[in-house]
Amino acid sequence: MNRMRQNKIDEWLVTSPSLIWLLVFFLVPTIIVFIIAFKPADPYGGFGTGWTLDNFRAFENTNFPLMLWRTIWLSLVTTMICIFLSVPTAYQLTRISPRWRKLLLLMIVIPFWTSFLVRIFAWKTILHPEGLIKKILVFLNLASPETSLLYSSGAVLLVMVYTFLPFSILPIYAAAEKFDFRLLEAARDLGARSLQAFFRIFIPNISRGILTAVLMVFIPALGSYVIPDIIGGPDSEMLGNKIAQRTFVDRNLPQASWLSAVLILALLIPMILNLYLRSRRLGKHSLLKEGR
Amino acid sequence: MRRSRFPMLMTMGVLIFFYLPILMLVIYSFNASRFGGQWMGFTFAWYEQLLHHYEIWSSLEKTLIIALTATAVSIVMGTLAAFALHQYKGWLQNVHFALVYAPLVVPEVLMGMSLLLFFVSIGMKLGLFTIFLAHVMFCISYVTMVVLSRLQDFDFGLIEAAQDLGASRWEATRRVLLPLLMPGIAAGGLLAFTLSIDDFVISFFVAGPGSTTLPIRIYSMIKHGSPTLINALSTILLLVTFVLVWLSQRLTEERHR
Numbered sequence: 374m375n376r377m378r379q380n381k382i383d384e385w386l387v388t389s390p391s392l393i394w395l396l397v398f399f400l401v402p403t404i405i406v407f408i409i410a411f412k413p414a415d416p417y418g419g420f421g422t423g424w425t426l427d428n429f430r431a432f433e434n435t436n437f438p439l440m441l442w443r444t445i446w447l448s449l450v451t452t453m454i455c456i457f458l459s460v461p462t463a464y465q466l467t468r469i470s471p472r473w474r475k476l477l478l479l480m481i482v483i484p485f486w487t488s489f490l491v492r493i494f495a496w497k498t499i500l501h502p503e504g505l506i507k508k509i510l511v512f513l514n515l516a517s518p519e520t521s522l523l524y525s526s527g528a529v530l531l532v533m534v535y536t537f538l539p540f541s542i543l544p545i546y547a548a549a550e551k552f553d554f555r556l557l558e559a560a561r562d563l564g565a566r567s568l569q570a571f572f573r574i575f576i577p578n579i580s581r582g583i584l585t586a587v588l589m590v591f592i593p594a595l596g597s598y599v600i601p602d603i604i605g606g607p608d609s610e611m612l613g614n615k616i617a618q619r620t621f622v623d624r625n626l627p628q629a630s631w632l633s634a635v636l637i638l639a640l641l642i643p644m645i646l647n648l649y650l651r652s653r654r655l656g657k658h659s660l661l662k663e664g665r
Numbered sequence: 666m667r668r669s670r671f672p673m674l675m676t677m678g679v680l681i682f683f684y685l686p687i688l689m690l691v692i693y694s695f696n697a698s699r700f701g702g703q704w705m706g707f708t709f710a711w712y713e714q715l716l717h718h719y720e721i722w723s724s725l726e727k728t729l730i731i732a733l734t735a736t737a738v739s740i741v742m743g744t745l746a747a748f749a750l751h752q753y754k755g756w757l758q759n760v761h762f763a764l765v766y767a768p769l770v771v772p773e774v775l776m777g778m779s780l781l782l783f784f785v786s787i788g789m790k791l792g793l794f795t796i797f798l799a800h801v802m803f804c805i806s807y808v809t810m811v812v813l814s815r816l817q818d819f820d821f822g823l824i825e826a827a828q829d830l831g832a833s834r835w836e837a838t839r840r841v842l843l844p845l846l847m848p849g850i851a852a853g854g855l856l857a858f859t860l861s862i863d864d865f866v867i868s869f870f871v872a873g874p875g876s877t878t879l880p881i882r883i884y885s886m887i888k889h890g891s892p893t894l895i896n897a898l899s900t901i902l903l904l905v906t907f908v909l910v911w912l913s914q915r916l917t918e919e920r921h922r
Contacts, residue, residue: 384752384757385757387749390741390745391746391805391809394801395764395765398799398801400764401783402776405783405786409786419785420786458675458678461676462672464672479914480680483906486909487902487903488899488903489880491883494690494899495689495899496686498689498896499686499689538683567669588770589770592770593772593773596773596774596775597774598772598774599865616774617774620870636774
C-alpha cells in the first residue's frame, strides 16, 4: 500500500513539470481564445469589460467566406499534390541500397532543419519578375514579360507544397518500409499488371502512412500565415493572414480571436475524421493487422 | 521483371525541387548585381556589409540567449516527461501525452495568437521573457518525442543488472540509464535549439519592443530591406544548419555502434 502511494508520488513528481508548463502555456491560452472572442475591443488594442457578439460582424463581410474557401482549397490541393509526389518517392526510397537510402533520407530531412524564412525567401527571389523562372518562361514564350509569378494563389500553392513535402514523404516512407514487397511479386505472379498491383496491394497497405501524411500537411497548411504573407498578394490571403492582420494592423484582438476560433474548429474536422477512420480500420482489420 | 522508371524520375524531381531554390540563393549571395537576376560578377561585398550590420548581430545575440535557455529548460522537462510517459500508464499519462503531442500538430499561428491573448489578459509585459516561455512550451514536445523513441529501444535489463549488483534506483538511473540515453537527449536538445533559433511565427506574436530576434529581423528585411544582404545571411544560416544536421546525424549513429 505504502509502495503504491510512493509510486504515485513519483509519477506526479516526474510528470508535473511538463504537465503544468503545457497546461499553463498551451491549454489555458487555447481556451482563452474562445473567451476573448466574446469580449468587446478597446481602442488601446486590448479588450474591454462585459460581453458582446459584435465580433461576429467580421463574418458579414463578403470577403470572409471567399477567404475561408480559399484557405480550404489551397490546403486541400497542397495536400493532394504532396501525397501524389510522396508515394512514388517513398516507394523508390525502399527500393534502393541502404547506403543510398540513408543519403537520400538525409537530403529530404535537411530542408526541415533549414530556416523556414530563408526557404520562402529563396522562392521569392526565384519567382521575382527579374528571377530565373520568369526569364525561362519568357524565353520559351510561355509567359509574357508582364505576367507576375509572385503574389498569386499559384505561387502560394507552389511554396506550400515545397514547405510541407518532407512532412508527407517521411510518414509514407515509414509505412512503405514495413511493407512486404513479396506481396507485389505474388500479385504479379497471379497475373496482376504492375500498376494494378501497385494500386490494389501497395497503396492499401500503406494507407495508414498516407493518412498520417494527409494530417501532417493539411493541418499546418490550414494555418499558413508566412507563405501567403510573403509570396501571396491581396487575392491570395488566407485565414492565418487575417488573424495576423487583425492583431498587428487593426489591433483588434477580439476579432482575431474569433478568426482563431474558426481556425480551431476547422482543424477539429480533419482530426475527428482521422480518429473515425482509424477506429474503423482498427475494427475491420483487428484480427489481421493489429493482433500483435 | 520490368520495373517502372517513374518513381525514380519522381524522386530525382523532388530532390531537384528541394535544392534548386537553396542553391540559387547561395549563388546569388556572391552576385555583384544589386537586384539578382543578371550575373554581374563574383563578390564578397554583401558578406562584408553584413559584418557591419549592427542590428543583425544584436538580434542574433537575443536569439541565441533565448535558444540556449529554452533548450536547457526543455531538455530537463522533456526528458522527465519522456520518463513519465514510458514508465507509467493510466489516465494521467494519457492526458500528459495528449498535451505533449498537441503542440506538434497545432499550427503556429494559433499558438502565437493564443499565447498573445494569454499574456495580454494576465497583464504580462511582452518581450524576450515571453518569447522564452513560448519556446520552452513547443521545445518540450520535440525533446520528449525524441527521448521517448530512444527509451523505447532501451534495454532495461541493464538497469536491473545494475540494481542486482547493488546500485540504488537513483544510482542506476544516474550512472547507467542517463549516460546511455545521452545521445538521444542531445539529439532532442539539438532539435529544440534549431527550432528555437528558427521560430518566427510564435515569436512574432509574443515579441514586444526591443525583442527583435533574428527571424523577426529577417522577416522585416524580406518585407522592406535589401535582398542581397538576406542572400548572404541565408547562406551563412544554411551552412550552420548543415553543420548541425551533420552533428545530430553523428549522435544518432552512436546508437548503432
